[in-house]
Amino acid sequence: MLLKLAWRNIWRNKRRTIITIVSIAFAVILSSLMRSMQLGSYERMVDNSVRFLTGYLQIHKKGYWDEQVIDNAFTPPSNLQKKVEGIANVEAAVPRLESFALASYQTKTKGALVIGIDPQKEAALTNVEDKIVQGKPFEIDEKHVLIGTGLAEYLKLSVGDTIVLISQGYHGANAAGKYAVCGLVQFGLPQLTNQAVFMPLPSAQYFFGAEQLLTALAVVTEHPKHVSSIEASLLQEVDTTALEVMNWRIMMPELIQGIEVDNISGIIMLMLLYVVIGFGMFGTFLMMTTERLYEFGVLLSIGMRRYKLQLIVFAEIIMLAMIAVLVGFALSIPLISYFYHHPISLSDTYKEAFEKFGIEAVYVFSLEPIVFTSQAWVVFFMALVLGIYPLYKIWKLDPVNAMREGR
Template identity: 75%
Template sequence: MMFKLAWRNIWRNKRRTIITIVSIAFAVILSSIMRSMQLGSYERMIDNSVRFYTGYIQVHKLGYWDEQVLDNAFYPPRGLQAQIESLDGVEAAVPRLESFALASYGTRSRGAMVIGIDPEKESHLTGVEHKITEGSKVGLNDPRVLMGSGLADYLNMKVGDTLVLISQGYHGVNAAGKYAVAGMVEFGLPQLTNQVVFMPLPAAQYFYGADGMLTALAVVTDQPGYVDDIREAILRDLDTTAYEVMDWRTMMPELIQGIEIDNISGIIMLLLLYLVIGFGMFGTFLMMTKERLYEFGVMLSVGMHRSRLQLLIFSEIVMLATLAVFTGFALSLPVINYFSQNPISLPEEYKTAFEKFGIEPIYAFSNEPIVFTSQAWVVFFMALVLSAYPLYKIWKIDPVTAMREGR
């Protein structure tokens, strides 16, 4: 009976109810979009870093991560790659041989990161074939290479030219070779585009004198939330006295620290937003209380207990808050879903500034459920806390004074 009466009271004054619902729904929409943009930027940052540098998990020789030199390359155990790929949630196990070399063409030279890849497997990690802006992709047994367009521009190279690489190979052997450029690749992070050379794995192993060896086996998953479970499954069947298995959080602590620091500033901004939203919501509750003073006075005068009147008003606020939160949820969901699939590209004048910090110049949005649920619960809780004002007003109200002031 109480809830039925509360529901009727809500819609007795449609204008007041709509204003209240709109104010709370707007709070949910605004906070959800703001948080979605923040978490989306973190997800994009992590994905960009993980899908180029490390993968979500890496298997390598014990001690390689502390001293990342070619001499710490390893021969992968027979069947390890297939075994990892058979695990639930694993998209691919990507073999890599990474080192540095001096890249030269004509009279110009620059240090380059040379990455030996299996082009078919690499498509799961960096998607290198989709990053080609000029030329064509390479095959596993192709003697040609792909190079970053930034590096190519610096060396004044084009597709078909011959790149000279000079380095030190495994256990100090000389490493020198000439390779035709099959294509140019471009990544969202400019420091990668400016120094990377992708070489088919057999050619890279021959170049460095490391036949059959890898520096790392990168594991790609389509379920980032299960990284810890996958890592534990790999460790169960691996000799941990010779090899180590590390997840991306361990390999990139600076990224985690940067995100945590930025997240604190984002939370502070969100709290300020909640403060502004709270004042707006309080204004609507204050208006609702002032408009109904006469009604409250009459109900108390005819014998209604204050506690029952408080319960009635509290029920109304709960219903209003629930309606408003679901309205905000329904309106923000399609907006965030759209922008999560279609990130906002920044204007040209801002791109250079973002790229200097190694940040992809786009605004990405996250559509993780926590974006909606956390904001909805916070705003709902704020509405319940602010309901203390009308409840307190009812507790202290004098029926005669209320009827006089409410006329």
């Protein structure tokens, strides 16, 4: 009976009800958008760093991570790659040979990161072929290179030109060579775009005098949640006396710390948003209470118990909050889904400023369920807490004064 009365009371004043529902639904949408953009940026940052630099897991020689030089390359066992790819949830095992070299063209010279890759395997990690903005990819048996657009711009070279690479090879061997540039690539990480030189793995091994050697075997998985189980399986398959297995969290602690610090600031901003939203919601509840003072006074004067009146009003608040949260939930899903599939790219003016800090100039959004559920629960809880005011007002209400003030 009380629930039926509460439901009828909600729709007795449609304007007031719609204002309340819209204010709460808007709070859900706004907070969900803000949190989705924040989590999406973290996911993009991690994915860019992991897929372009290390892989979610990496197998390398013991001591390589502390001293990343070509002399710490290792000879992979013949069946290592098949063993790794046979582990559940492993998408691919990508061989790499990395070291630094001086890249030169005419009178320009710059330090470059030379990455020897297997084009077919690399598609699962950096997917370098899709990052080509000019030119074409190379085959594993060719002696061509792909270079980042930032490096090409600095050296003032283009597709078809020849780049000179000079470095120190394995165990102090001289490393020098000339390579035709077959394509230019652009990544989400500016520092990679400004430094990277991709070379077929056999050519890189020959260039550094490191035949059959690798600096790392990067392990790719579809989702970061599988990393722990894959790492446990790898430790059983790998000779840990000579090799070590490291996950991306250990290899990139600065990234984790940066995300944690930024997350704290994001939560503070979200709390400020909740404060603003809370005042708006409180205003609607205050209006709802003030408009019904005469009604409350009449009901109490004819003998209705206060606790029953409070139960009815509280049921109204719960119903309003549930309807509003569901509306906000339903509207935020397609909105965030659109931005998830169509990230917001910033203009060239902002792009230059962002890239100075090594950040991709794009706002991406997350579709993780927690984005929607957490905001919906928080706003629903806020509505219940703010709904204490009408209950308190009824508890302290004097029927005569209420009828006088409510006229």
